[in-house]
Amino acid sequence: MQKEVIIVIGGGITGLTVALELAQLGKHPLVVERGPLLGGRSASLPCKATDRCLKCNNCLVEDTLRQIKYDSPFEFMTHTTISDIRREAESWYVTLETGPFFIDWEKCTDCGACYEACARLGASGVVRGASINQHPFFGIDQKACSCLQKGADPACVKECPEGAINILTRPQTRQVKAHGIVVATGYTPYVPPEKNRFGYGRLPNVITTQEADEMLRESGAVTRPSDGRVPQRVAFVQCVGSRDRRIGREYCSRICCGYSLRLALHMIHKYPDVDITIFYMDIQNFGKDFEKYYSEVKDKAKLVRGLPGDFYALDEGKISVSYFSEEQQKNVAQPFDLVLLTIGLSPQEENPDLANMLGLGINEDGFLRPSQADASAVVVAGTARGPMDVAECICDAKSAAFKMANFLEGS
Amino acid sequence: MTDGRVNRSVLVVGNGPYCFKVAGELASVDSVSLAVLREARLDEMEQKPNLVELLMPVELLGFSGQPGEFRAVFRQTNGSHAERTYGFVVVALESEWISTLNKWSVVEDSRITSLSKLEKYVNEYLGNIGPGDKVVFISGFKQDSYPVSQEKIVNFAAAVREKTGAATYVLMEQFKVAQEGLERAFRLARELGVVFVKFSQTIPEVRVGPKECTVQYMDEAMGQAVNISPQLLIFEDEACPPPEGRYISDLLGINLGNQGFLQGDFLFNLPIYTNRTGIFVVGSGKGPISEREAEREAEAVAEEVAKLVCSFDKEVVGPFPTLNENECIHCLTCYRSCPHKAISLYPGQRSPQISPVACRGCGICVESCPRRAIDFEHGESGISYYDIDKEIDHIVYEDSRDVPRIAVFACVNSAYDAYLLAKSRGDRLQARCSVLKVPCGGRVEAAAVIKALGSGVDGVAILTCHENSCKSVHGASRCRKRIAAVKEMMTKCGVKEEAILFGTVAPGSAPQFVELINRFSLRLQGGDGSSIIPGNAGSGGEAR
Numbered sequence: 001m002q003k004e005v006i007i008v009i010g011g012g013i014t015g016l017t018v019a020l021e022l023a024q025l026g027k028h029p030l031v032v033e034r035g036p037l038l039g040g041r042s043a044s045l046p047c048k049a050t051d052r053c054l055k056c057n058n059c060l061v062e063d064t065l066r067q068i069k070y071d072s073p074f075e076f077m078t079h080t081t082i083s084d085i086r087r088e089a090e091s092w093y094v095t096l097e098t099g100p101f102f103i104d105w106e107k108c109t110d111c112g113a114c115y116e117a118c119a120r121l122g123a124s125g126v127v128r129g130a131s132i133n134q135h136p137f138f139g140i141d142q143k144a145c146s147c148l149q150k151g152a153d154p155a156c157v158k159e160c161p162e163g164a165i166n167i168l169t170r171p172q173t174r175q176v177k178a179h180g181i182v183v184a185t186g187y188t189p190y191v192p193p194e195k196n197r198f199g200y201g202r203l204p205n206v207i208t209t210q211e212a213d214e215m216l217r218e219s220g221a222v223t224r225p226s227d228g229r230v231p232q233r234v235a236f237v238q239c240v241g242s243r244d245r246r247i248g249r250e251y252c253s254r255i256c257c258g259y260s261l262r263l264a265l266h267m268i269h270k271y272p273d274v275d276i277t278i279f280y281m282d283i284q285n286f287g288k289d290f291e292k293y294y295s296e297v298k299d300k301a302k303l304v305r306g307l308p309g310d311f312y313a314l315d316e317g318k319i320s321v322s323y324f325s326e327e328q329q330k331n332v333a334q335p336f337d338l339v340l341l342t343i344g345l346s347p348q349e350e351n352p353d354l355a356n357m358l359g360l361g362i363n364e365d366g367f368l369r370p371s372q373a374d375a376s377a378v379v380v381a382g383t384a385r386g387p388m389d390v391a392e393c394i395c396d397a398k399s400a401a402f403k404m405a406n407f408l409e410g411s
Numbered sequence: 412m413t414d415g416r417v418n419r420s421v422l423v424v425g426n427g428p429y430c431f432k433v434a435g436e437l438a439s440v441d442s443v444s445l446a447v448l449r450e451a452r453l454d455e456m457e458q459k460p461n462l463v464e465l466l467m468p469v470e471l472l473g474f475s476g477q478p479g480e481f482r483a484v485f486r487q488t489n490g491s492h493a494e495r496t497y498g499f500v501v502v503a504l505e506s507e508w509i510s511t512l513n514k515w516s517v518v519e520d521s522r523i524t525s526l527s528k529l530e531k532y533v534n535e536y537l538g539n540i541g542p543g544d545k546v547v548f549i550s551g552f553k554q555d556s557y558p559v560s561q562e563k564i565v566n567f568a569a570a571v572r573e574k575t576g577a578a579t580y581v582l583m584e585q586f587k588v589a590q591e592g593l594e595r596a597f598r599l600a601r602e603l604g605v606v607f608v609k610f611s612q613t614i615p616e617v618r619v620g621p622k623e624c625t626v627q628y629m630d631e632a633m634g635q636a637v638n639i640s641p642q643l644l645i646f647e648d649e650a651c652p653p654p655e656g657r658y659i660s661d662l663l664g665i666n667l668g669n670q671g672f673l674q675g676d677f678l679f680n681l682p683i684y685t686n687r688t689g690i691f692v693v694g695s696g697k698g699p700i701s702e703r704e705a706e707r708e709a710e711a712v713a714e715e716v717a718k719l720v721c722s723f724d725k726e727v728v729g730p731f732p733t734l735n736e737n738e739c740i741h742c743l744t745c746y747r748s749c750p751h752k753a754i755s756l757y758p759g760q761r762s763p764q765i766s767p768v769a770c771r772g773c774g775i776c777v778e779s780c781p782r783r784a785i786d787f788e789h790g791e792s793g794i795s796y797y798d799i800d801k802e803i804d805h806i807v808y809e810d811s812r813d814v815p816r817i818a819v820f821a822c823v824n825s826a827y828d829a830y831l832l833a834k835s836r837g838d839r840l841q842a843r844c845s846v847l848k849v850p851c852g853g854r855v856e857a858a859a860v861i862k863a864l865g866s867g868v869d870g871v872a873i874l875t876c877h878e879n880s881c882k883s884v885h886g887a888s889r890c891r892k893r894i895a896a897v898k899e900m901m902t903k904c905g906v907k908e909e910a911i912l913f914g915t916v917a918p919g920s921a922p923q924f925v926e927l928i929n930r931f932s933l934r935l936q937g938g939d940g941s942s943i944i945p946g947n948a949g950s951g952g953e954a955r
Contacts, residue, residue, distance in 0.1 A: 021714055021718065024718045024721060024722070025714075025717055025718060025721060026721060044919075045919075046919065046920070047916075047917030047919060047920045047923070049877045049880070049915070049917060051877075051878075051915070052877055052878050052879050053678050053876075053877040053878065053879035053880035055678050055681070055879070055880070057678070057681065058917060058919060059678055059679075059824075059825070059876070059880050059917060059918060060678065060679070060681060062824075062828065062917075062918040062919060063679070063824070063882075066828070066918075110835075112835060128835075128836075130919060131828070131832065131918070131919050132828050132829075132831040132832040132835060132918075132919075133828060133918070137835065217919060217920075218922070219922055220920065220921075220922025220923055220925075220926060221922075243588065243594055245598070250594050250595050250598065251588075251591070251592075251594050251595070252588040252589045252590075252593070252594055254589040254590075257589075281586070282585040282586040282587065282588065282609075283585060284558075284585075284587060284588065284589040285555070285556075285557055285558065285587060285589060286589070287681075288668065288669075288672070288674070288676075288681075288697060288698050289668070289669050289676060289698075291555055292669065305611045326611060326612060326631060327612075329634065363591070364592070364595065365591075386591050391681040391682045392682065392704070394681070394682055395682035395683065395704075395707055395708060395711045396707055396711075398710070398711035398714045398715065399706075399707045399708075399710035399711045399714065401714050402436075402710045402711065402713050402714035402717070403710065405714070405717065406439060
């Protein structure tokens with residue numbers, strides 16, 4: 001009997017969980033990831049523990065990646081996009097394009113020779129995983145390749161002892177007949193526009209929480225970009241890119257309150273002298289036992305209701321933040337060493353195209369939703385459907401795998 | 412399995428409509444018994460799915476066994492006892508919404524009610540409300556609010572405003588909008604003329620007289636006092652754990668969470684797991700969730716069960732503990748220490764039996780057995796990291812004295828990954844480390860630490876997961892306590908306890924791993940760590 005292939009679009013925590021579950025149910029998923037690595041955004045989340053786990057859920061991702069790395073339970077393709085999908089009778093005919101510049105993960109041994117070669121040239125065309133459980137651990141970011149920009153042959157290709165790095169004249173194509181499709185294309189982090197009142201992009205010590213995450217994972221601490229120093233006074237600004245109808249985001253991103261409260265507790269644990277102020281509209285419930293974290297933050301940090309208005313530069317990279325103080329019933333300005341913009345989750349730009357191609361719907365917030373009945377050949381899962389945290393993505397992925405497996409049994 | 416027979420049916424335990432939904436999803440996997448612990452009106456339930464056996468109302472009296480052969484003893488209304496065998500158990504208890512009227516010192520009457528009562532008798536309460544009347548909802552202040560209850564408030568408030576024309580106010584602590592469509596629903600209600608007043612410094616006061624009730628509050632934004640005499644006053648309810656939760660948790664041997672809600676406070680229980688393989692918890696019994704989320708969990712648990720059914724067909728591979736019956740003295744330490752309750756006592760069996768399905772390979776039983784009667788069988792892959800004794804014999808170090816030599820016991824779920832990541836990043840360790848992969852911090856016995864110390868290293872570090880994120884529930888905390896005891900013992904013997912470090916580190920935290928080792932290295936050299944490396948011991952921290 002021919003294998004009934006299910007294409008899983010997206011190799012983040014949702015897509016990987018769907019594939020892992022389907023494989024364990026005896027099905028044949030094929031994960032298609034456009035980026036160079038598996039694991040998606042969640043693979044680079046940093047641990048925010050104090051002396052105990054604050055359930056940032058990062059370890060759930062590591063656990064999933066570890067299982068995939070050691071058991072190789074399903075097929076996947078990185079550096080791969082979908083160029084065409086056709087529906088014929090009960091099947092989908094999907095055209096996949098890989099590369100043209102990519103690492104063949106079946107040959108790659110994660111030795112890192114390519115990364116070192118690229119780093120020696122001072123470039124970042126070869127990217128490295130954030131988790132040791134990511135295989136492949138290295139990948140190509142073609143746009144950042146300095147060799148190609150100079151018109152030279154990429155150094156990494158020559159350095160690879162396994163001959164695993166391909167650079168072709170055009171993408172490698174493959175056509176796959178699939179019986180079902182799982183859409184797990186995730187979200188995109190909100191980026192404040194060029195002109196914004198926060199001074200983001202203009203003031204070096206105003207950064208997004210995504211940038212703070214990367215810093216924490218990479219170096220173990222959130223420091224000031226301007227001088228690398230540990231900040232004394234830190235402001236979190238909530239709801240940047242969320243709950244704002246004027247910018248077309250009339251929804252709560254759901255995970256950011258938990259994010260900021262956990263990061264605040266982590267920073268206070270690591271640097272007990274740090275002085276943290278969180279500007280917020282409302283503190284949302286996040287996950288189980290959120291009250292515990294909330295009351296701890298109320299004790300250890302300052303919570304200010306209302307988002308600040310102006311941000312301007314002071315000496316030594318400091319930022320003056322002005323806001324309305326309910327206590328004093330007037331506008332006040334306060335200096336901070338570092339401002340963290342807690343950015344929301346936005347729908348992927350490609351959602352309308354994807355919806356069109358697969359016959360899906362789009363909800364009022366721009367996220368995907370199924371348009372057919374439950375037992376359909378297309379299932380949407382994870383943050384492609386709307387904002388959710390890692391544990392919810394895992395749960396949603398399992399429910400998607402269940403629907404897909406039932407659909408296959410029924411067809 | 413004691414008799415080799417594997418049962419694949421599922422027992423769903425519930426107390427309300429939700430468990431019918433769960434049973435319906437599971438019925439597509441295998442046969443299901445639905446045990447409803449209360450008398451419930453069937454017409455209020457979702458339609459009873461076919462293929463589901465309904466036991467209602469039923470008392471669960473006893474529970475034992477392992478996945479594939481769980482045994483449950485019931486007492487039904489007619490007093491008869493029944494014993495049944497199940498492959499899996501799904502706990503689908505629902506939390507309860509309890510009125511907060513007593514917290515406000517008011518008594519329910521035709522003008523004052525709770526949200527759940529309003530839901531039930533909406534026509535009765537709203538029948539006499541008309542234009543010129545005032546309706547006030549109060550959300551929060553005395554209890555936590557949830558999106559799922561605020562969704563009801565905003566829908567009611569909008570409907571009251573639209574249908575009766577009454578002036579409608581919602582006095583609230585916070586907008587809980589973390590649910591699809593809620594932000595928009597609040598805006599639409601405002602556009603209909605519902606007034607939302609938010610408080611952060613003060614609390615509204617409620618006074619009830621014989622003729623009218625009054626709500627007095629400070630409008631914090633306007634800085635002025637306000638008096639409203641509503642014709643109808645509705646209080647949001649408080650979410651309370653299912654009353655049956657504690658009893659059922661105890662009976663099934665699953666950990667209970669904070670404030671009596673279901674599911675122990677451990678990361679790896681998320682989203683629907685418990686400390687026991689084959690036993691799941693879904694729905695609002697873990698804490699209030701939306702209907703859509705609860706539905707998703709019902710589907711996810713059906714998938715989990717289907718997956719476990721598939722796994723029964725496969726042979727157990729990999730390391731698995733075996734008990735040497737000749738050495739076992741029946742002290743039952745293993746039975747008590749297993750965090751997953753994978754060890755059973757069967758009448759007529761000479762020794763405790765370890766379930767290969769339920770065992771998660773943490774090795775805590777191996778560590779805890781005073782007779783060392785339990786050993787790991789090495790799987791086909793020939794993994795030998797469970798054999799700590801052998802590993803210690805292989806500690807290699809170069810004959811160099813410029814940096815301290817450290818033996819590191821690293822949990823395979825956390826510190827070992829962090830070590831590999833640090834290595835692959837080319838991070839510099841100021842120590843020569845021999846890293847021993849262990850299945851869990853709880854596997855590391857005191858003797859192994861002492862033996863490692865005696866192997867010629869300068870220090871021994873035991874690095875595990877954070878408590879609450881330990882895959883074997885109490886492995887990390889057991890380890891912390893044990894290392895503290897070893898340190899105390901060493902101090903009494905006149906040996907410096909500084910040669911031992913207990914730390915916690917996450918799998919992706921390479922910088923924290925490096926920081927822990929380097930600080931330890933400095934300490935071993937007699938240096939003062941804090942002056943050279945910024946910060947304290949990272950997200951880890953040492954045992955006290």
